[in-house]
Amino acid sequence: MSAYLKSLGGSIADTAIAGVALLITGGVSLLGIITAEAYHPDYATTQEISDLGSTAPPNPVSYEPTATIFNGTMLTSGALVLVASSIGWGDRAYSGSRSASLGSASSVSVCFPEIWRPGTAFLHS
Incomplete structure:
Protein backbone atom coordinates (compact mmCIF):
# COMPACT_ATOMS: atom_id res chain seq x y z
CA MET A 1 0.00 0.00 0.00
CA SER A 2 1.39 3.39 -0.94
CA ALA A 3 2.12 6.13 1.59
CA TYR A 4 -0.74 8.17 0.11
CA LEU A 5 -3.28 5.39 0.74
CA LYS A 6 -1.95 4.89 4.27
CA SER A 7 -2.43 8.60 4.92
CA LEU A 8 -6.11 8.27 4.08
CA GLY A 9 -6.57 6.09 7.17
CA GLY A 10 -7.88 2.57 7.52
CA SER A 11 -7.34 -0.18 5.03
CA ILE A 12 -8.83 -0.36 1.59
CA ALA A 13 -10.20 -3.81 2.39
CA ASP A 14 -12.32 -2.54 5.31
CA THR A 15 -13.66 0.34 3.26
CA ALA A 16 -14.43 -2.00 0.38
CA ILE A 17 -16.28 -4.44 2.63
CA ALA A 18 -18.37 -1.62 4.10
CA GLY A 19 -19.16 -0.32 0.61
CA VAL A 20 -20.15 -3.75 -0.66
CA ALA A 21 -22.38 -4.26 2.40
CA LEU A 22 -24.16 -0.98 1.64
CA LEU A 23 -24.47 -1.92 -2.04
CA ILE A 24 -26.01 -5.27 -1.11
CA ASN A 59 -57.51 -2.20 12.98
CA PRO A 60 -54.16 -3.45 11.67
CA VAL A 61 -54.24 -6.02 8.90
CA SER A 62 -51.28 -8.19 7.94
CA TYR A 63 -51.20 -10.10 4.66
CA GLU A 64 -49.02 -13.20 4.33
CA PRO A 65 -46.51 -13.83 2.79
CA THR A 66 -46.18 -10.07 2.18
CA ALA A 67 -45.58 -9.21 5.84
CA THR A 68 -42.94 -11.90 6.28
CA ILE A 69 -41.09 -10.87 3.11
CA PHE A 70 -41.17 -7.16 4.01
CA ASN A 71 -40.20 -7.62 7.66
CA GLY A 72 -37.41 -10.04 6.74
CA THR A 73 -36.14 -7.60 4.13
CA MET A 74 -36.07 -4.73 6.63
CA LEU A 75 -34.31 -6.81 9.30
CA THR A 76 -31.71 -8.00 6.78
CA SER A 77 -31.17 -4.46 5.45
CA GLY A 78 -30.75 -3.06 8.96
CA ALA A 79 -28.27 -5.78 9.86
CA LEU A 80 -26.21 -5.02 6.73
CA VAL A 81 -26.17 -1.28 7.51
CA LEU A 82 -25.07 -2.12 11.05
CA VAL A 83 -22.25 -4.30 9.69
CA ALA A 84 -21.13 -1.52 7.33
CA SER A 85 -21.19 1.12 10.06
CA SER A 86 -19.31 -1.08 12.52
CA ILE A 87 -16.61 -1.71 9.91
CA GLY A 88 -16.49 2.03 9.24
CA TRP A 89 -16.26 2.70 12.98
CA GLY A 90 -12.97 0.80 13.16
CA ASP A 91 -11.57 2.80 10.25
CA ARG A 92 -9.31 5.63 11.39
CA ALA A 93 -10.86 8.02 8.88
CA TYR A 94 -14.28 7.62 10.47
CA SER A 95 -13.30 6.99 14.06
CA GLY A 96 -14.85 9.54 16.37
CA SER A 97 -16.97 10.95 13.58
CA ARG A 98 -20.71 11.13 13.35
CA SER A 99 -20.96 8.96 10.23
CA ALA A 100 -20.56 5.67 12.10
CA SER A 101 -23.05 6.75 14.78
CA LEU A 102 -25.48 7.79 12.09
CA GLY A 103 -25.03 4.42 10.40
CA SER A 104 -25.89 2.63 13.63
CA ALA A 105 -28.95 4.81 14.21
CA SER A 106 -30.14 4.35 10.63
CA SER A 107 -29.84 0.58 10.95
CA VAL A 108 -32.30 0.67 13.83
CA SER A 109 -34.72 2.76 11.78
CA VAL A 110 -34.40 0.36 8.85
CA CYS A 111 -34.97 -2.71 11.04
CA PHE A 112 -38.06 -1.26 12.67
CA PRO A 113 -39.79 1.06 10.17
CA GLU A 114 -43.10 0.71 11.97
CA ILE A 115 -41.85 2.62 15.02
CA TRP A 116 -41.52 5.87 13.09
CA ARG A 117 -44.83 5.63 11.29
CA PRO A 118 -46.75 8.95 11.41
CA GLY A 119 -49.58 9.03 13.93
CA THR A 120 -48.48 5.97 15.91
CA ALA A 121 -46.42 5.68 19.04
CA PHE A 122 -45.87 1.95 19.10
CA LEU A 123 -44.83 -1.01 16.99
CA HIS A 124 -47.95 -2.22 15.26
CA SER A 125 -46.98 -5.10 13.01
Whole structure:
Protein backbone atom coordinates (compact mmCIF):
# COMPACT_ATOMS: atom_id res chain seq x y z
CA MET A 1 0.00 0.00 0.00
CA SER A 2 1.39 3.39 -0.94
CA ALA A 3 2.12 6.13 1.59
CA TYR A 4 -0.74 8.17 0.11
CA LEU A 5 -3.28 5.39 0.74
CA LYS A 6 -1.95 4.89 4.27
CA SER A 7 -2.43 8.60 4.92
CA LEU A 8 -6.11 8.27 4.08
CA GLY A 9 -6.57 6.09 7.17
CA GLY A 10 -7.88 2.57 7.52
CA SER A 11 -7.34 -0.18 5.03
CA ILE A 12 -8.83 -0.36 1.59
CA ALA A 13 -10.20 -3.81 2.39
CA ASP A 14 -12.32 -2.54 5.31
CA THR A 15 -13.66 0.34 3.26
CA ALA A 16 -14.43 -2.00 0.38
CA ILE A 17 -16.28 -4.44 2.63
CA ALA A 18 -18.37 -1.62 4.10
CA GLY A 19 -19.16 -0.32 0.61
CA VAL A 20 -20.15 -3.75 -0.66
CA ALA A 21 -22.38 -4.26 2.40
CA LEU A 22 -24.16 -0.98 1.64
CA LEU A 23 -24.47 -1.92 -2.04
CA ILE A 24 -26.01 -5.27 -1.11
CA THR A 25 -28.34 -3.45 1.31
CA GLY A 26 -29.71 -1.36 -1.53
CA GLY A 27 -30.29 -4.41 -3.71
CA VAL A 28 -31.90 -6.45 -0.94
CA SER A 29 -34.19 -3.55 0.00
CA LEU A 30 -35.26 -2.87 -3.57
CA LEU A 31 -35.89 -6.49 -4.50
CA GLY A 32 -37.56 -7.33 -1.19
CA ILE A 33 -39.98 -4.41 -1.40
CA ILE A 34 -40.83 -5.16 -5.03
CA THR A 35 -41.43 -8.82 -4.16
CA ALA A 36 -43.65 -7.89 -1.21
CA GLU A 37 -45.63 -5.49 -3.42
CA ALA A 38 -46.19 -8.26 -5.95
CA TYR A 39 -47.66 -10.59 -3.31
CA HIS A 40 -49.86 -7.97 -1.60
CA PRO A 41 -53.46 -8.25 -2.87
CA ASP A 42 -54.48 -4.58 -2.55
CA TYR A 43 -51.24 -2.61 -2.41
CA ALA A 44 -50.92 0.56 -4.47
CA THR A 45 -47.84 2.75 -4.70
CA THR A 46 -49.84 5.60 -3.17
CA GLN A 47 -49.79 3.74 0.16
CA GLU A 48 -46.92 3.87 2.64
CA ILE A 49 -44.25 1.21 2.23
CA SER A 50 -44.73 0.06 5.83
CA ASP A 51 -48.25 -1.06 4.88
CA LEU A 52 -46.52 -4.09 3.38
CA GLY A 53 -45.66 -5.19 6.93
CA SER A 54 -48.96 -4.24 8.51
CA THR A 55 -51.57 -1.54 8.11
CA ALA A 56 -52.07 1.26 10.61
CA PRO A 57 -54.04 0.84 13.86
CA PRO A 58 -56.71 0.80 15.24
CA ASN A 59 -57.51 -2.20 12.98
CA PRO A 60 -54.16 -3.45 11.67
CA VAL A 61 -54.24 -6.02 8.90
CA SER A 62 -51.28 -8.19 7.94
CA TYR A 63 -51.20 -10.10 4.66
CA GLU A 64 -49.02 -13.20 4.33
CA PRO A 65 -46.51 -13.83 2.79
CA THR A 66 -46.18 -10.07 2.18
CA ALA A 67 -45.58 -9.21 5.84
CA THR A 68 -42.94 -11.90 6.28
CA ILE A 69 -41.09 -10.87 3.11
CA PHE A 70 -41.17 -7.16 4.01
CA ASN A 71 -40.20 -7.62 7.66
CA GLY A 72 -37.41 -10.04 6.74
CA THR A 73 -36.14 -7.60 4.13
CA MET A 74 -36.07 -4.73 6.63
CA LEU A 75 -34.31 -6.81 9.30
CA THR A 76 -31.71 -8.00 6.78
CA SER A 77 -31.17 -4.46 5.45
CA GLY A 78 -30.75 -3.06 8.96
CA ALA A 79 -28.27 -5.78 9.86
CA LEU A 80 -26.21 -5.02 6.73
CA VAL A 81 -26.17 -1.28 7.51
CA LEU A 82 -25.07 -2.12 11.05
CA VAL A 83 -22.25 -4.30 9.69
CA ALA A 84 -21.13 -1.52 7.33
CA SER A 85 -21.19 1.12 10.06
CA SER A 86 -19.31 -1.08 12.52
CA ILE A 87 -16.61 -1.71 9.91
CA GLY A 88 -16.49 2.03 9.24
CA TRP A 89 -16.26 2.70 12.98
CA GLY A 90 -12.97 0.80 13.16
CA ASP A 91 -11.57 2.80 10.25
CA ARG A 92 -9.31 5.63 11.39
CA ALA A 93 -10.86 8.02 8.88
CA TYR A 94 -14.28 7.62 10.47
CA SER A 95 -13.30 6.99 14.06
CA GLY A 96 -14.85 9.54 16.37
CA SER A 97 -16.97 10.95 13.58
CA ARG A 98 -20.71 11.13 13.35
CA SER A 99 -20.96 8.96 10.23
CA ALA A 100 -20.56 5.67 12.10
CA SER A 101 -23.05 6.75 14.78
CA LEU A 102 -25.48 7.79 12.09
CA GLY A 103 -25.03 4.42 10.40
CA SER A 104 -25.89 2.63 13.63
CA ALA A 105 -28.95 4.81 14.21
CA SER A 106 -30.14 4.35 10.63
CA SER A 107 -29.84 0.58 10.95
CA VAL A 108 -32.30 0.67 13.83
CA SER A 109 -34.72 2.76 11.78
CA VAL A 110 -34.40 0.36 8.85
CA CYS A 111 -34.97 -2.71 11.04
CA PHE A 112 -38.06 -1.26 12.67
CA PRO A 113 -39.79 1.06 10.17
CA GLU A 114 -43.10 0.71 11.97
CA ILE A 115 -41.85 2.62 15.02
CA TRP A 116 -41.52 5.87 13.09
CA ARG A 117 -44.83 5.63 11.29
CA PRO A 118 -46.75 8.95 11.41
CA GLY A 119 -49.58 9.03 13.93
CA THR A 120 -48.48 5.97 15.91
CA ALA A 121 -46.42 5.68 19.04
CA PHE A 122 -45.87 1.95 19.10
CA LEU A 123 -44.83 -1.01 16.99
CA HIS A 124 -47.95 -2.22 15.26
CA SER A 125 -46.98 -5.10 13.01
